[in-house]
Amino acid sequence: xxxxxxxxxxxxxxxxxxxxxxxxxxxxxxQVNYLDRGYARLDPVVKAARAQMQAFSWSxxxxxxxxxxxxxxxxxxxxxxxxxxxxxxxxxxxxxxxxILTLSxxxxxxxxxxxxxxxxxxxxxxxxxxNKLIHxxxxxxxxxxxxxxxxxxxxxxxxxxxxxxxxxxxxxxxKYSTVRFYIEAAKKKLGTITLSQATAVATRWKLI
Numbered sequence: 001x002x003x004x005x006x007x008x009x010x011x012x013x014x015x016x017x018x019x020x021x022x023x024x025x026x027x028x029x030x031q032v033n034y035l036d037r038g039y040a041r042l043d044p045v046v047k048a049a050r051a052q053m054q055a056f057s058w059s060x061x062x063x064x065x066x067x068x069x070x071x072x073x074x075x076x077x078x079x080x081x082x083x084x085x086x087x088x089x090x091x092x093x094x095x096x097x098x099x100i101l102t103l104s105x106x107x108x109x110x111x112x113x114x115x116x117x118x119x120x121x122x123x124x125x126x127x128x129x130x131n132k133l134i135h136x137x138x139x140x141x142x143x144x145x146x147x148x149x150x151x152x153x154x155x156x157x158x159x160x161x162x163x164x165x166x167x168x169x170x171x172x173x174x175k176y177s178t179v180r181f182y183i184e185a186a187k188k189k190l191g192t193i194t195l196s197q198a199t200a201v202a203t204r205w206k207l208i
Contacts, residue, residue, distance in 0.1 A: 007103040008082060012129055015040060016097040023133055030081040032147050036189070042074050049090035049100045055122040059085045059109040082106035087117070089126040101126040148207060152186040155179055157208040160199040 002010045002025075011024035020040045022031060033039070040046050044063040048056055060083065064075035078084070086104035093099045148156075158168045165183065169176045183195060192198040202208045 002103055005103065007086065007105050009104045011100075011102045011104070012126075012133065013040070013046070013100045013102070014093065014097065014130070014133075015046070015100070016095075026083065027081050030078075030083070033077065036147070039074060042070060044071065044075075045086075045088050045102065046100065049088060049098065053090055053092070054119055055087065055089045055117045057085070057087050057109065061085075061108055085109040089117075089122045091123055091126045091130065093130055099126060099130045101129050148186055148189055148202075149182075152182045152189070153202070153208055155182045156186050156199055156202045159183065159195055160203055160208055 002008070009024065009026050011022060011026055013024075014021040020035065022035070024031065026034075034043075044067065045058055048058065060075045060078050064072050067075065083104050084106055085108055086102055088100055088102040090098060090100045154172065155165075155168055158171065159165075163171070165176060165179045168174070169179045172179070183198070186202070187193065187195065187198045190198050190201045192201055199208070
């Protein structure tokens, strides 16, 4: 569908707190950068979606022209990964959560305009995508794209098994400070505060 309408890429971004979930065919490196650097807080498309709550077209070139230094840097990186213009459809998914369905192109804006869309059908299409992902996800949760390392996953696994950080250090032949570093990194990537939250999320998403 993405290609048949003249676009290169698709993305469904589900925002809930500090831990967005993404289903997309964007380049893997861009996905990792977007999540690790918290780009959802900076992304002009996300800001526009929150403000408008209706289908809209966008252009990275236009956002770059009117943005500050951080926005321009974000836009330059997006262009490097082939993301230059597109259409986005935001929907409320309940409990303060926001879903955004986006079709993007590597070309400058060329007449694809949200004004040409039927707003009701556009929102319905985004809702169908969200519903499908929710029902095919684990425990009704769309699993975010994470880049937890083997060491971070190992430490979370042993923590979920009831082992202390001292125990993990001994079993894995690591320093206590190293184990703590891996666990703190895992908590940040999972968007959690406590270790028990991190192990619960990792278990629910079948990461460990």
